[in-house]
Amino acid sequence: MKIFVSSDHAGFGFKEKLIPFLKELGHEVEDKGPFEYNEEDDYPDFIIPVAREGSMHPNEVRGIILGGSGQGEAMVANRYPHVRAIVFYGDAGFFKDDIIKLGRQHNDSNILSLGARNGNAGSC
Numbered sequence: 001m002k003i004f005v006s007s008d009h010a011g012f013g014f015k016e017k018l019i020p021f022l023k024e025l026g027h028e029v030e031d032k033g034p035f036e037y038n039e040e041d042d043y044p045d046f047i048i049p050v051a052r053e054g055s056m057h058p059n060e061v062r063g064i065i066l067g068g069s070g071q072g073e074a075m076v077a078n079r080y081p082h083v084r085a086i087v088f089y090g091d092a093g094f095f096k097d098d099i100i101k102l103g104r105q106h107n108d109s110n111i112l113s114l115g116a117r118n119g120n121a122g123s124c
Contacts, residue, residue: 011066
């Protein structure tokens, strides 16, 4: 399964840790940016490329997008046809697996949006 990953500046540090982890699990991963930390970046610039991939290939690829809250990122992604981005809030003890699995199984989600400032990014 190919996974596209992107973030804004708030999620940049976690994105840099997430990509090698996903590769270790055997996934093909493509980083859609940013490629360096810039506090003034604008999250749609980096979320849109993942959303486009999800829109063009909704059954073949998945996406993980990271931002401050994950909300704005999901809103941008969900503007694209065939994209179903869900936001995960909570920590590792908060039914993490059930909520994310149900989002995939019952809502056919293809993009997971995480909020780095909510403390959930590291627990996923």
